[in-house]
Amino acid sequence: MLQIQENVSLKNFNTFGIDANARYFTEINHEDDLVELFLDEQWKHLPRLVLGGGSNMLFVADFDGLVIRMNIRGIEHRINHDHVTVEAGAGEVWNELVTYCVNYGFAGMENLSLIPGSVGASPIQNIGAYGVELKDVFHSCRAFEIATGEFKTFLKEECGFGYRESVFKSELKGQYIITQVKFDLSLNANLNLGYGAIQQELEKNNISSPTIKDVSEVVSRIRVSKLPDPSTIGNAGSFFKNPVIGEELFKQVHSQFPEVVNYPAADGGIKLAAGWLIEQCDWKGKVVGNTGTWKNQALVLVNHGGATGSEVYTLSSQIIDSVYTKFGVMLEREVNIIK
Ligand code: FAD
Ligand code: EPU
Numbered sequence: 001m002l003q004i005q006e007n008v009s010l011k012n013f014n015t016f017g018i019d020a021n022a023r024y025f026t027e028i029n030h031e032d033d034l035v036e037l038f039l040d041e042q043w044k045h046l047p048r049l050v051l052g053g054g055s056n057m058l059f060v061a062d063f064d065g066l067v068i069r070m071n072i073r074g075i076e077h078r079i080n081h082d083h084v085t086v087e088a089g090a091g092e093v094w095n096e097l098v099t100y101c102v103n104y105g106f107a108g109m110e111n112l113s114l115i116p117g118s119v120g121a122s123p124i125q126n127i128g129a130y131g132v133e134l135k136d137v138f139h140s141c142r143a144f145e146i147a148t149g150e151f152k153t154f155l156k157e158e159c160g161f162g163y164r165e166s167v168f169k170s171e172l173k174g175q176y177i178i179t180q181v182k183f184d185l186s187l188n189a190n191l192n193l194g195y196g197a198i199q200q201e202l203e204k205n206n207i208s209s210p211t212i213k214d215v216s217e218v219v220s221r222i223r224v225s226k227l228p229d230p231s232t233i234g235n236a237g238s239f240f241k242n243p244v245i246g247e248e249l250f251k252q253v254h255s256q257f258p259e260v261v262n263y264p265a266a267d268g269g270i271k272l273a274a275g276w277l278i279e280q281c282d283w284k285g286k287v288v289g290n291t292g293t294w295k296n297q298a299l300v301l302v303n304h305g306g307a308t309g310s311e312v313y314t315l316s317s318q319i320i321d322s323v324y325t326k327f328g329v330m331l332e333r334e335v336n337i338i339k
Helices: 031-039 094-104 196-204 212-226 247-256 274-280 309-327
Strands: 004-009 021-028 048-051 057-059 063-070 075-080 083-089 138-145 150-155 176-186 234-238 262-264 270-272 291-294 297-303 336-338
Touching (some): 021 031, 031 138, 031 176, 057 309, 063 176, 075 094, 083 094, 094 212, 150 176, 196 212, 247 270, 270 274, 274 297, 274 309, 297 309
Parallel strands (some): 021 063, 048 063, 057 336
Antiparallel strands (some): 004 021, 075 083, 083 176, 138 150, 138 176, 234 297, 262 270, 291 297
16 A cells, blocks of 8 residues: 655665655555556646665755655566576665676676666666666666556667666656666676776786676775765765767867876767866865765765755855866766755
């Protein structure tokens, strides 16, 4: 039976640990709960926010609407020769799914180990890390269309995946709720070891023929060394995207700062390391009131305790201004700002 609570604190539902309230809050355990919820017209017309693990959100204000927390569970797999299909409910914890696959020897997700959050949110920004993006293992997802009350399957080619992008963040924003994701994995490990830090960590540990599990462990270790653990220091991972700029602007930046950290971007243009740009503006490890940037990774804004969403947001605006003033490059926030 669907339950709607009133005035619920979201402090434990966002990894920034921001103390914001939801006017209404409900948990979805089955697809039928969504059908039931939206049969009632009142919820269709209120502002609503779908919530997974809350690890990519900054609450700048209380949410004066309905928060829909996804809790649909279940993981299943089917093996056909060396191909594996895995299906997982939107409310499964992403890293638990990765661990399930790594333990069974299903290859493809190991580089995405230890990313916080839920399975249902993974297509929203096409999560990515260490040379792999969700789109590399994604087959399709099932989603509830709020306007019609019907379920639709989105194949990979319909999702518009790009660097931290999908149709669910752009033209279809707010229209669908993902209930299940289906993945294509393999029993033949075709490991992606191209990311420099992975190579170094494997060498350091004298691993010359790594297994899926080795890669998962190495990635997890690298992540722990760089990123703050949200259970002790509130944060939402990278606060900004790495900016992708054109040749002209790159030439200007490079002529003044030849050491600028850059990579060719997948869809053309040049990607700059936002963490480097921010560090060059002397923000790395800086504490500003209850907030600041992380000492090991300037791209991560943190809550040192008791920060408000506005405080973090104001700091992010100051960082955008100083990077723009120094480099002429405009940073874009990656975290979802809830106002
Ligand atoms: P939430 O924060 O709850 O929601 C994110 C967005 O998705 C919101 O717009 C929400 O409305 C929407 N949404 C959530 N669930 C659904 C659903 N079922 N249907 C429709 N819309 C939905 N991200 C990376 O890509 N790579 C990283 O390496 C990475 N590292 C991180 C490290 C740390 C320490 C932290 C805290 C975050 C990191 N992130 C990273 C960001 C975060 O883990 C991902 O964005 C993750 O997918 C968010 O999942 P979530 O369930 O917490 O989503
Ligand atoms: N760098 C600095 N100073 C810093 C941080 C980074 O100079 O404070 C430079 C270094 O040269 C470093 C380079 O930037 O080599 C890249 O840094 P890192 O490997 O930490 O990766 P990133 O580009 O900062 C991106 C993702 C992360 C993902 C890692 C690993 C974005 C916005 N962020 O970070 O994703 O885990 O690569 O693939 O693309 C997230 O989205 O929340 C997230 C953590």
